[in-house]
Amino acid sequence: MGKAIFKQRNGVLGVGIVTPCGFITPEQLCGLGKLLPEVGALGSKLTTRQTMVVLIPEEAFDRFVAGIRNLGLDVGVFGDVVRNVKGCPGNGELCHRSLGNVFELAVEIQQQYMNQPTPHDFKISVAGCHRGCTDPHCADFGVIATGPKTVEVFLGGRGGSRRPQHGQKAYVNIPKESIFVVLDHVLDTYRKLAEDHERLCNTIGRVGLDPFIIQAEKLPGTVEEDEFADFLNS
């Protein structure tokens, strides 16, 4: 387990700031606008994982961390843990294309699971539709909304690698509320079956997808197609 603090070639620290799936309020943005010059920051960089890395002199680290915490932000996580969750703005108020309220779901997953230890880094991406703006196929655990109450889950994706691969579709059209049961099961199974520092895609490659699957009838919640069949016959 570690914090997202990276010593750069020129000696300054790159410190990753984590937010609820990339969402930053105007007040936080203004606060960062004041804080960065105060601590002598050289600049900042938005990352592909919806965090912001700020480049600061090493001696300013404590002041910087206290400053971001005052703004309700924190230093991100790094290493063999569940990383911060990438969540798209798919919800009832933002993206027009979203099929379900996934932004809230992504934030909840991050709050519950971020920084939990795993055999290798474990990345989660949540998208509100198949356009997949958060690259759910490239995550260890990718979630895509298929309707207001349903999602599908892809397991074992890996983006940044010499051998990138897409996740395999593991759960089709399951009730949204069952996602926590599925994620608990996937993490437990991964911890039990993975070899040392083995990425999920390799564990799946060795033992297959089956141990990671919970049968649909054992998942909590209901899906909507049954409702349509009733509606059709009414």
Added chain:
Amino acid sequence: MIAENEINLQEIHEKLNNLCLDGEVCSNCEKNKCLIFFAKKVASYVLTKKVTTIRQGMAMIPNHDLKTYSEDDMIETLAMVLQQCKDCRDNHDDDCTINLIRTCMEYALFGDKLPYQGSVTLYLLEAQKSNGRVGDTLKAKYLNRKKTK
């Protein structure tokens, strides 16, 4: 794949409602064995439940319905449906509610479903290939609707 607030099925629903005479003409309403009844149900489900896809919807289409429908009305409805299509290309989903209604119209018009590749332009070419006369009328109606709306 499209979002609920992008689809406007109100007009299509009204059209289908007018086409379905609820047993007044058909001596025995076959309900979900009838293409129009099914399409009408999909449209009203979208309007009440605000969904964009119906899982397994494609498998539920009553494609054994061999009744003859008014060609003009079917083409008109198909043109309306095409207008709601979002050209989603790679993200096309067979169980999309628009696709379901379109497929019902295809069975009624052509006796079979046409391949849909997520693009109205490609679709109009397919319709033309399947039946030149119907394809030409459909294209003209679609373009006319696009111009006036």
